[in-house]
Amino acid sequence: MRNVLAIARRELRSSFASPVAYVAVGLFALVFGYFFYATLVFFAERSLQATQFGMGGPMNVNQMMIRPLMLNVSVIVLFFLPMLTMRAFAEEKRSGTFELLLTRPLTDWQIVTGKFLGAMAMYSLMLLVSLVSILLLFLLGNPEWRQVATSYLGLLLMGGCFVALGLFFSSLTRSQLVAGVLTFSALLLLWVINWTADSAGPVMRAVVQALSITDHFDDFSRGVVDTRHLVYYLSFIGFGLFLTARAIDSERWKG
Amino acid sequence: MIDVQHLTKRYGRVTAVDDVSFRVEKGEILGFLGPNGAGKTTTMRVLTGYMPPTEGRALVAGHDILEAPLEAKRRTGYLPETPPLYPEMTVRDYLMFVATINGLASAERRRRVETAMERTRVADMASRHCGKLSKGYRQRVGLAQAILHNPDVLILDEPTAGLDPKQIHETRDLIKSLGGDHTVILSTHILPEVAQTCSRVVIINKGRVVAIDTPENLTARLRGAETMFVQVDSAGADATPVIAAVPGVTGVTIAARRDEQASYEVASERGHDIRRQLAAAIVTQGWGLLELRPLRMSLEEIFLQLTTEENAGGAEVPRA
Ligand SMILES: Nc1ncnc2c1ncn2[C@@H]1O[C@H](COP(=O)(O)OP(=O)(O)OP(=O)(O)O)[C@@H](O)[C@H]1O
Ligand SMILES: [Mg+2]
Numbered sequence: 001m002r003n004v005l006a007i008a009r010r011e012l013r014s015s016f017a018s019p020v021a022y023v024a025v026g027l028f029a030l031v032f033g034y035f036f037y038a039t040l041v042f043f044a045e046r047s048l049q050a051t052q053f054g055m056g057g058p059m060n061v062n063q064m065m066i067r068p069l070m071l072n073v074s075v076i077v078l079f080f081l082p083m084l085t086m087r088a089f090a091e092e093k094r095s096g097t098f099e100l101l102l103t104r105p106l107t108d109w110q111i112v113t114g115k116f117l118g119a120m121a122m123y124s125l126m127l128l129v130s131l132v133s134i135l136l137l138f139l140l141g142n143p144e145w146r147q148v149a150t151s152y153l154g155l156l157l158m159g160g161c162f163v164a165l166g167l168f169f170s171s172l173t174r175s176q177l178v179a180g181v182l183t184f185s186a187l188l189l190l191w192v193i194n195w196t197a198d199s200a201g202p203v204m205r206a207v208v209q210a211l212s213i214t215d216h217f218d219d220f221s222r223g224v225v226d227t228r229h230l231v232y233y234l235s236f237i238g239f240g241l242f243l244t245a246r247a248i249d250s251e252r253w254k255g
Numbered sequence: 256m257i258d259v260q261h262l263t264k265r266y267g268r269v270t271a272v273d274d275v276s277f278r279v280e281k282g283e284i285l286g287f288l289g290p291n292g293a294g295k296t297t298t299m300r301v302l303t304g305y306m307p308p309t310e311g312r313a314l315v316a317g318h319d320i321l322e323a324p325l326e327a328k329r330r331t332g333y334l335p336e337t338p339p340l341y342p343e344m345t346v347r348d349y350l351m352f353v354a355t356i357n358g359l360a361s362a363e364r365r366r367r368v369e370t371a372m373e374r375t376r377v378a379d380m381a382s383r384h385c386g387k388l389s390k391g392y393r394q395r396v397g398l399a400q401a402i403l404h405n406p407d408v409l410i411l412d413e414p415t416a417g418l419d420p421k422q423i424h425e426t427r428d429l430i431k432s433l434g435g436d437h438t439v440i441l442s443t444h445i446l447p448e449v450a451q452t453c454s455r456v457v458i459i460n461k462g463r464v465v466a467i468d469t470p471e472n473l474t475a476r477l478r479g480a481e482t483m484f485v486q487v488d489s490a491g492a493d494a495t496p497v498i499a500a501v502p503g504v505t506g507v508t509i510a511a512r513r514d515e516q517a518s519y520e521v522a523s524e525r526g527h528d529i530r531r532q533l534a535a536a537i538v539t540q541g542w543g544l545l546e547l548r549p550l551r552m553s554l555e556e557i558f559l560q561l562t563t564e565e566n567a568g569g570a571e572v573p574r575a
Binding site: 007014018100101 | 304305306324325329331335337338341343353355356358
C-alpha cells in the first residue's frame with residue numbers, strides 16, 4: 001500500500017509540474033462554466049415562459065437543470081481525460097524511468113493501481129472545480145443535494161473507466177501523443193456507439209448498451225444509484241487495470 | 256552472490272546474449288567488458304529483473320530472479336545505462352521516492368538519502384530539478400539512487416560514462432570502497448578502469464563470453480613469450496648477433512634505427528629472465544645501453560585481440 005501511494009503521489013506531483021495538468025483543469029473549468037451558463041439561461045427562459053403561460057408553477061431545477069448539465073459534463077469529461085492519462089506509462093518508457101520501476105521491489109499491480117490513483121486524484125480535482133458552480137445553484141434555488149451527490153459519484157466512476165482505458169493505451173506505446181489519440185478514439189467510439197442502439201435489433205442493442213460507458217451514467221444523473229451500473233463500472237475499471245498489468249508483463253517478455 | 260547459468264536472451268531473431276555463465280562471489284567487483292552491442296546491458300537487464308531470460312537462469316543474492324523477483328530486487332541496486340530520473344523532481348525528492356519504493360521505513364529514509372548524496376557528492380544539488388542537471392550529475396544521482404538502500408548487489412551499467420576525470424577517479428574510489436561488503440558488477444568500455452577497480456573481468460563479444468579472469472592473469476596468459484625492448488647505442492654496428500647469442504633468447508627484431516642507435520625487440524622463453532645477461536653482453540661490447548624494459552601487452556591489445564578474433568566463441572583464451 002505504501003508503494004501504491006508513493007507512486008500515486010509522485011504521479012500527481014509530476015502532473016502539476018507539467019503544463020498539461022493546468023491546461024486540462026483550466027479548460028475543463030472554462031468549458032464546464034460555459035455549459036453551466038447555457039443550461040442556466042435555457043432553464044431560466046423555459047421557467048419564465050412556464051409561469052407566464054400558466055403551465056403550472058416554476059419548473060423542477062433537478063430535472064431541467066442538473067440532469068441535462070450532468071449529461072453534458074459526462075461528454076466533456078470524455079474529451080479531457082485522455083490528457084490526464086496519456087503520459088502515465090508512455091513518458092516513463094520514453095525517459096527510461098520505467099526501468100527503475102520495473103527493477104524495484106514492486107509488483108505490476110502496485111504500479112498500475114498507483115498510476116490509477118494518481119490520475120483519479122487529478123480528475124477529482126477537475127470535478128471539484130466544477131462543483132463550485134453547482135454550489136451557486138444551492139444559493140439561487142433549492143436543488144436536491146442527493147441528485148448532485150449521485151451525479152458526482154457517477155462522474156467519478158465513469159471517469160474511472162476512462163482512466164483505466166487511458167492507462168491501458170498508455171502502457172502500449174512510448175509516445176504520449178499516440179496514447180492520447182488512441183484513448184480519445186476509443187472513448188469516442190464507446191460514446192457514439194449508443195447512437196446506433198435505437199436503430200439496431202434487440203441483440204445488437206443489448207451489446208451496444210453494455211459497451212456504452214456513458215449510457216450507464218444516465219441513472220446516476222437522475223439521482224438513482226443502481227447496483228447494476230455500480231457493478232458495471234467497477235468491473236470495467238478492474239478489467240482495464242488488469243489488462244494494463246498484463247500489457248506491462250507481456251512487454252517484459254518481448255523485451 | 257550472483258550465479259548466472261546458461262543465460263540466453265533473444266530479441267525476436269536477434270540473439271543478444273548467448274549461453275552466458277559466470278559466478279560472482281561476495282565482495283567481488285566484476286568488470287564487464289565488450290564492444291558496443293556485445294550484450295552487456297542486456298545481461299544486466301536480465302539480472303535486475305527488468306526482462307526475463309529466454310533460457311537459463313540467474314540467482315541474485317540467493318534468489319532466483321524469475322521465481323522470487325521481489326526478494327532479489329530488494330537486495331539489488333541498479334544504475335541503468337541512462338540514469339532513470341524524473342526531470343520535474345528535485346534530487347532530494349527523487350531519492351526520497353526511490354527510498355520509499357525500496358521499502359525503507361520512513362524514519363530511515365531521510366538519513367539514507369543524505370548519506371547517499373554525501374557519498375556520491377550530489378548534496379550541493381539536492382534542491383535542483385533532475386531535468387536541469389548536467390550529464391555528470393545525472394550519472395551521480397543515478398548512482399546515489401542505486402546505493403540508497405545499501406543493497407548486497409550493485410549492478411552498474413557504465414557508471415563512469417559522462418564524468419570528468421576527477422569524477423571518474425572519485426567514482427572509482429567509491430566503487431572500490433563498496434566492494435567488500437557489496438558485490439558489484441560494472442560494465443565499461445574504459446580498459447584501465449577495469450584493471451584499476453575490478454578483481455575479475457568478463458570479456459564478452461557478440462553475446463558470448465570470450466574470457467573470464469583477473470586482469471593480471473589475463474595479461475599474463477595472453478603472452479606466450481616474454482618480450483623485451485632494448486635500445487642500444489652501438490655506433491652503427493648491428494647488435495642482432497650479439498643479442499641472439501644471449502642464452503634464452505628466441506628471436507630478435509629491429510624495431511627502429513636512428514643514427515648510431517637502434518632499438519630491438521627481443522623475445523625469450525617464458526619464465527626466463529634474460530635482462531642481466533642481455534645487459535652484460537651489450538656493455539662488454541663497449542656499447543651504450545640506453546633502455547631496457549619488458550614489453551607488456553596492454554589490456555587494450557588483449558581486448559582487441561579477443562574481440563576481433565574470428566570465431567571468438569568459447570571460453571578458451573587464445574595464445575598470443
Ligand atoms: N530492446 C531491444 N530490441 C531488440 N534488440 C535489442 C534490444 N536491446 C538490445 N538489442 C540488441 O541486442 C544486442 C546487445 O545489446 P546491448 O545493449 O546489450 O549491448 P551492450 O553491450 O550494452 O552495448 P553498448 O556498449 O553499446 O552499451 C545488440 O545487437 C542490440 O542491437
Ligand atoms: Mg550497454
